[in-house]
Amino acid sequence: MICTFCVKCLTGVYLELVDAEGHGYGPESDEVRDAMKQVDDELIRLLDVLEEIDNVNVMVFSDHGMTERVGGPADTTSGFINVLDYVNSTDCQHIAGSTNAGPVVQIWPKPDKEDFVSFFSVYILFVPRFG
Secondary structure, rough: OOOOOOOOOOOOOOOOHHHHHHHOOOOOHHHHHHHHHHHHHHHHHHHHHOOOOOOOOOOOOOOOOOOOOOOOOOOOOOOOOOHHOOOOHHEEEEEEEEEOOOOOOEEEEEHHHHHHHHHHHHHHOOOOOOO
């Protein structure tokens, strides 16, 4: 359905296929190439429909990129930083997220340990991650 009841409308569409296949099979996989082709085909269909409407802007975004794991998609440890190698868990009130295989970790330091955890946040940016 096309928005006809207002002057300006914003519609968001999230196509998760490429992301899901990338997480499942790796960014260089045939599954990702097939998913990208499917998404391209869907975008072409969408743009064909939108050509009939005046004054439509289309923006395409990605939620993140991916890097091939050193040992392939099944490798859950190579090239990753284990946060617990750098932060003593006894210095933290709480650690949320994956400490050894995910891109995001949240750390709540104990009140007397904030300076160390701030240093860790800067230091970790410079630790080589892959290869």
